[in-house]
Amino acid sequence: MAKLLLSSGQVSVIFSAAIVFLFTLALFLSGYVLQQRYVHSLQAAIKPRLPKPLPVSKPIEPPTLDAKWARPVGGRPEVDGTIDQIIAGESLDWTRLGYVQVAKEFVELCSAVMLLADLHEMKSPARRILMFPKAWLATTEDDEEEYNPQMSTTRRLLRTAVRRYGATLVPMDTIVDGDDDSLASSYSLASLYSLTSYERLIYLHGPGVLLDASALDSLLAFSTSEPMAAFPATPERKDLSTSLLLIHPSRESFQQLKKTRSSAPMADLALFRQTFAAPESLISEWSLSMGNVVYESQKLRDAVEDFNATAFQETTTYVRLSDPEIPGPEYDVPYADRVQIRPKEDQAREAWERLYETFRQRRMEVCGLDLEPWMKPDEEGTDESQKEAQEEAVVGEL
Numbered sequence: 001m002a003k004l005l006l007s008s009g010q011v012s013v014i015f016s017a018a019i020v021f022l023f024t025l026a027l028f029l030s031g032y033v034l035q036q037r038y039v040h041s042l043q044a045a046i047k048p049r050l051p052k053p054l055p056v057s058k059p060i061e062p063p064t065l066d067a068k069w070a071r072p073v074g075g076r077p078e079v080d081g082t083i084d085q086i087i088a089g090e091s092l093d094w095t096r097l098g099y100v101q102v103a104k105e106f107v108e109l110c111s112a113v114m115l116l117a118d119l120h121e122m123k124s125p126a127r128r129i130l131m132f133p134k135a136w137l138a139t140t141e142d143d144e145e146e147y148n149p150q151m152s153t154t155r156r157l158l159r160t161a162v163r164r165y166g167a168t169l170v171p172m173d174t175i176v177d178g179d180d181d182s183l184a185s186s187y188s189l190a191s192l193y194s195l196t197s198y199e200r201l202i203y204l205h206g207p208g209v210l211l212d213a214s215a216l217d218s219l220l221a222f223s224t225s226e227p228m229a230a231f232p233a234t235p236e237r238k239d240l241s242t243s244l245l246l247i248h249p250s251r252e253s254f255q256q257l258k259k260t261r262s263s264a265p266m267a268d269l270a271l272f273r274q275t276f277a278a279p280e281s282l283i284s285e286w287s288l289s290m291g292n293v294v295y296e297s298q299k300l301r302d303a304v305e306d307f308n309a310t311a312f313q314e315t316t317t318y319v320r321l322s323d324p325e326i327p328g329p330e331y332d333v334p335y336a337d338r339v340q341i342r343p344k345e346d347q348a349r350e351a352w353e354r355l356y357e358t359f360r361q362r363r364m365e366v367c368g369l370d371l372e373p374w375m376k377p378d379e380e381g382t383d384e385s386q387k388e389a390q391e392e393a394v395v396g397e398l
């Protein structure tokens with residue numbers, strides 16, 4: 001009897017051990033399958049050669065759209081479906097709407113990725129596209145022996161854009177066939193018009209800080225498709241600027257721009273002004289009356305006494321960090337020089353410093369990059385004495 005009880009106890013122990021083993025095996029196998037899938041999608045993501053988007057894994061959430069933006073650019077009442085349908089996200093194909101950034105040279109890449117990162121984190125449902133010179137891909141394999149820190153940072157940032165922020169990489173050709181593909185000036189914003197698989201695209205001129213993506217999402221969603229709807233250069237609406245462009249890419253526009261640009265070298269601003277007449281090609285006044293869609297940091301210096309930093313933050317969509325005395329927010333401007341150019345008014349100064357500080361922190365978070373060193377150029381252009389001073393410092397260290 002005792003023997004029998006014992007063996008049935010043994011049986012149940014063996015039985016439970018078997019069950020535990022089977023469950024463990026099942027867990028291991030499912031984990032293994034998941035891991036393999038993850039590794040495959042990682043491998044796919046790591047290849048910047050393929051300008052293919054990663055399939056978006058999570059379902060697209062309905063956008064936060066402001067009803068106040070629900071009026072088409074140009075005031076024309078021809079939108080697809082009713083405003084209510086659009087707000088519910090029913091009649092919109094977000095795969096055909098997007099934000100595009102263009103890096104023509106290495107120093108612009110981080111700021112471009114940062115803007116796409118902001119859009120990703122603010123949960124914009126539109127696509128994110130990053131254009132960069134095709135020439136950057138040409139040297140990926142042959143130069144393995146020769147370590148090039150700039151190229152390795154570039155590749156790392158392109159991978160980050162795809163992997164972490166779901167961007168689509170689009171390598172671009174020089175705007176004039178046969179131009180030197182190693183020069184930034186051979187590339188043009190006109191290449192935006194080659195992205196004809198998109199219905200509407202918004203381009204923002206970096207570097208800058210995005211404060212509110214929903215206003216821009218609304219602009220994308222509620223606008224009619226026009227070849228060009230640009231942010232005006234001045235309130236008088238006589239010229240367009242390239243601070244913000246809302247475009248409808250088409251083969252015709254692309255060919256026209258390419259032809260004009262081939263006839264004479266010119267900057268993008270001049271090219272666009274020559275091709276698209278103002279005020280017809282400007283964003284409607286109505287859309288701009290909603291707040292500061294684009295604001296330039298240097299304007300904060302004009303702020304008067306009752307400037308309110310909180311209200312500014314709430315009504316502003318995008319701030320382009322541009323102060324003419326310094327090359328950009330990517331540079332570490334010494335405190336004494338910053339004091340000279342920052343706004344005098346208390347609240348405006350607070351807003352200004354917060355923007356530059358936000359940029360600095362985001363640059364580290366997104367790109368893993370510190371600010372670049374910068375030295376104020378001497379007024380009389382005595383570069384020589386500066387160089388000598390630096391050389392002396394180096395010699396001193398040795």
Ligand SMILES: *[C@@H]1O[C@H](CO)[C@@H](O)[C@H](O)[C@H]1NC(C)=O
Pocket residue numbers: 308309310311314
């Ligand atoms: C600044 O604006 C915010 C929000 O618009 C408001 O709540 C606050 O009272 C304003 N502050 C001042 C000093 O006017």
